[in-house]
Amino acid sequence: xxxxxxxxxxxxxxxxxxxxxxxxxxxxxxxxxxxxxxxxxxxxxxxxxxxxxxxxxxxxxxxxxxxxxxxxxxxxxxxxxxxxxxxxxxxxxxxxxxxxxxxxxxxxxxxxxxxxxxxxxxxxxxxxxxxxxxxxxxxxxxxxxxxxxxxxxxxxxxxxxxxxxxxxxxxxxxxxxxxxxxxxxxxxxxxxxxxxxxxxxxxxxxxxxxxxxxxxxxxxxxxxxxx
Numbered sequence: 520x521x522x523x524x525x526x527x528x529x530x531x532x533x534x535x536x537x538x539x540x541x542x543x544x545x546x547x548x549x550x551x552x553x554x555x556x557x558x559x560x561x562x563x564x565x566x567x568x569x570x571x572x573x574x575x576x577x578x579x580x581x582x583x584x585x586x587x588x589x590x591x592x593x594x595x596x597x598x599x600x601x602x603x604x605x606x607x608x609x610x611x612x613x614x615x616x617x618x619x620x621x622x623x624x625x626x627x628x629x630x631x632x633x634x635x636x637x638x639x640x641x642x643x644x645x646x647x648x649x650x651x652x653x654x655x656x657x658x659x660x661x662x663x664x665x666x667x668x669x670x671x672x673x674x675x676x677x678x679x680x681x682x683x684x685x686x687x688x689x690x691x692x693x694x695x696x697x698x699x700x701x702x703x704x705x706x707x708x709x710x711x712x713x714x715x716x717x718x719x720x721x722x723x724x725x726x727x728x729x730x731x732x733x734x735x736x737x738x739x740x741x742x743x744x745x746x
Contacts, residue, residue, distance in 0.1 A: 525549075526624050528615030532672050535613055537624065549625060551591060551616075553671045558664070561627075564593040566700065566724045566735045567662065571597035573722060573739050574658045574696040575604075582606065585651075585690070587644040587661040587678075589616055592631040594662060599634045608638045608656075610647045612663075617641055645678060653689045659697045661687075666701030666736070667708055679708045684715040694744040701736045708738055716740035 526537040533554040540548040540560070550560040559567065571594050575581055582605040584598050589611035598607050611617055617639055620628030632639065640647055644663055664671035667679040677683050679699070687697055697716075701708065704721070712719040722737040 522550075526615070526619055528613070530613060530615070532612070535615055537619055549591065553664075556665070556669075556671050558671065559590050559593075561591060563726050564591075566726055566737075567591075567593040568597040569722075569724060570594050570660050570662055570698055570700050570737060571601075573737055574660060574698045575601050577696045577739070577741060578657050578694060581657045583656045583692075584608070584658040584660070585610065585648075585656045587648075587659070588663040589613075589620065589639065590662060591625060592620055592628060594660060595637060596631050598658075598660070599631075599636060604636060606636055606638065607634075608640060610640045610642055610644045612641070612643050614641050645683060648683070648686055648690060651690050654692045656690050657692055657695045659687055659690060659695075660700075661698070662700040666699075666703060667705050668701070668703045679705070679711065681711050681715060684711055688715050688742065691742045693742055696739060696741045698737050698739045701738065702733075704734070704736055705738070712738055712740050716742070 521541045523539040525539050528535045536552045538550050540550050548560050548562045551558040581603055584604055584607045586595050586609045589609050595609050598604055619625050621632050623629050664675050709719055709721050720739045724735045726733050
């Protein structure tokens with residue numbers, strides 16, 4: 520297997536690397552790493568897409584959607600494939616990643632970002648949600664790192680705890696939904712979401728990543744139609 524570095528950036532959070540992975544007679548795969556930790560690639564994107572699909576199916580009119588974490592754009596792309604969505608706000612903390620998507624360093628990036636319904640905000644998702652108005656969104660989808668058990672940045676630990684989840688709930692309109700992606704089963708996250716929302720649906724996802732069987736999770740919660 521051959522790896523070719525395509526882009527690298529440094530920020531106060533550390534190092535972000537975009538690289539190309541090739542296998543003999545296989546397709547080109549783009550891979551994103553933060554501080555040496557695997558974040559995602561373009562070979563297995565089903566769980567990033569499922570993050571959107573799980574909630575889009577629950578909400579009658581998902582007009583306003585917030586996605587925490589741009590990644591390589593697959594969650595946002597799936598959200599925007601739903602014509603009921605009128606506006607999708609993506610909050611991404613790394614300016615370099617947004618630039619790589621926008622300038623074509625990530626080949627499919629310009630097509631994803633060209634949708635006129637998409638707004639990309641470069642910010643910490645915790646700050647962005649703290650500043651948002653209550654009942655602003657029909658869906659909030661979070662995939663900012665690898666979940667509470669495999670943090671890319673230690674500062675993200677608070678995103679899986681009750682105070683932040685309580686704030687997230689206030690941003691949802693009646694009948695809205697939230698989903699959080701995790702690389703592992705997280706009973707503490709499930710308990711916290713149940714305490715805030717009253718109920719939570721943990722959804723296991725089986726994937727094959729670089730010939731290894733992996734088990735990822737979505738934690739999905741809803742706000743009653745009559746809140």
